[in-house]
Amino acid sequence: MLAAGVILSGVNHGMDPEAGPYRDQPAQALPVDIGCNVWIGMNSTVMPGVSIGDNSVIGAGSVVTRPIPSGVIAYGNPCRVVRAVGERRSAQPNSALES
Numbered sequence: 796m797l798a799a800g801v802i803l804s805g806v807n808h809g810m811d812p813e814a815g816p817y818r819d820q821p822a823q824a825l826p827v828d829i830g831c832n833v834w835i836g837m838n839s840t841v842m843p844g845v846s847i848g849d850n851s852v853i854g855a856g857s858v859v860t861r862p863i864p865s866g867v868i869a870y871g872n873p874c875r876v877v878r879a880v881g882e883r884r885s886a887q888p889n890s891a892l893e894s
């Protein structure tokens with residue numbers, strides 16, 4: 796499931812400053828591999844060559860730069876694994892509310 800604004804990017808351009816405009820430099824295609832039953836939150840970008848494993852959830856606004864394993868919740872820029880899907884969020888006291 797791809798939410799609104801998701802970008803799956805499969806190409807990087809050459810970045811040699813001595814080789815002319817970047818737009819004219821050879822592009823390298825790298826596949827983006829999305830598993831089964833993956834939910835990618837809105838406005839996320841998945842970079843070239845990245846894979847996301849089955850049943851994982853990518854939080855809104857993420858930039859996925861590294862492979863994400865199966866069955867995890869991950870988010871952020873760069874996107875990091877937070878916990879397993881189905882695992883409860885650990886209770887963390889909010890010190891600002893306790894004082």
Ligand SMILES: CC(C)(COP(=O)(O)OP(=O)(O)OC[C@H]1O[C@@H](n2cnc3c(N)ncnc32)[C@H](O)[C@@H]1OP(=O)(O)O)[C@@H](O)C(=O)NCCC(=O)NCCS
Pocket residue numbers: 796797798799835836837852853854855856857868869870871877884
């Ligand atoms: C990632 C997601 C699935 C739930 O993650 P979660 O860990 O259960 O989220 P929680 O609501 O418990 O929040 C946990 C913490 O992570 C933060 N967080 C949650 N989602 C985040 C995200 N996408 N990016 C950065 N931080 C996020 C929360 O602010 C919270 O921070 P805190 O610990 O400082 O309070 C959800 O937040 C999300 O991004 N859903 C996508 C929504 C979407 O795209 N909908 C479109 C319809 S298809």
